Amino acid sequence: MQPGKQFSHITRQDFVKVVTVVYCTLIGAIIGFPAIGYLVSPALRAKETEIWIPLGPLKDYPIGVPEPRRFTRSEINGWEKTVESYGVFVVRKDETKVEVLSNICTHLGCRVSCHPDIQEFVSPCHNGHFDIDGNVTKGPPPRPLDEFITKIDSGHLYIQYPPYRRSNPGT
Numbered sequence: 243m244q245p246g247k248q249f250s251h252i253t254r255q256d257f258v259k260v261v262t263v264v265y266c267t268l269i270g271a272i273i274g275f276p277a278i279g280y281l282v283s284p285a286l287r288a289k290e291t292e293i294w295i296p297l298g299p300l301k302d303y304p305i306g307v308p309e310p311r312r313f314t315r316s317e318i319n320g321w322e323k324t325v326e327s328y329g330v331f332v333v334r335k336d337e338t339k340v341e342v343l344s345n346i347c348t349h350l351g352c353r354v355s356c357h358p359d360i361q362e363f364v365s366p367c368h369n370g371h372f373d374i375d376g377n378v379t380k381g382p383p384p385r386p387l388d389e390f391i392t393k394i395d396s397g398h399l400y401i402q403y404p405p406y407r408r409s410n411p412g413t
Contacts, residue, residue, distance in 0.1 A: 354372065
C-alpha cells in the first residue's frame with residue numbers, strides 16, 4: 243500500500259458528513275455541558291443547617307413579660323423560592339437570661355397567643371395551655387413549646403433557626 247492511498251476510498255460527500263458530525267458534536271458539547279450544569283446545580287447546592295436570626299437589641303425586651311416577635315425566612319429549593327413568616331415569644335428572665343419560644347402549638351400546629359392576665363400561652367385549637375416557660379399546663383398538647391437557642395452579642399439578641407424540639411419533662 244502506498245502512502246496516501248489508505249484514505250482514497252473516502253468520498254468527498256463522506257468527508258463532509260464526518261466533518262459536520264465532528265463540528266456539531268463539539269458545538270453541542272460546548273453549549274450542552276454548561277446548560278446541564280446550570281439546570282442541575284440548584285439540586286446539588288448545600289443546604290444551610292443552622293442560621294442565626296437577629297431579633298434586635300436586648301434592651302427592647304422588658305423583664306418577665308413575653309414579647310411577641312416575627313421574622314421571615316426565605317428558602318430556595320431548586321428553582322423555587324419560598325418566603326415564610328415565623329412568630330416567637332421572647333421571655334427575658336433577667337439582664338442576661340432569655341428564652342425564645344415558638345408560637346406554634348405542639349398539638350395541631352395552631353398559633354398560640356399570650357394571655358398576660360393568666361400568665362399563660364393559649365392555643366385556640368383545643369384549648370391547650372402553656373406556662374410562661376412553654377410547659378404544658380392544660381389540654382392535649384403532647385409536649386412543651388419548641389424553644390430556640392439564643393445568643394447575645396454586643397447587646398443584641400439572636401436566635402438559631404430552626405428551634406429544637408423539647409420533650410415532655412415527665413417522659
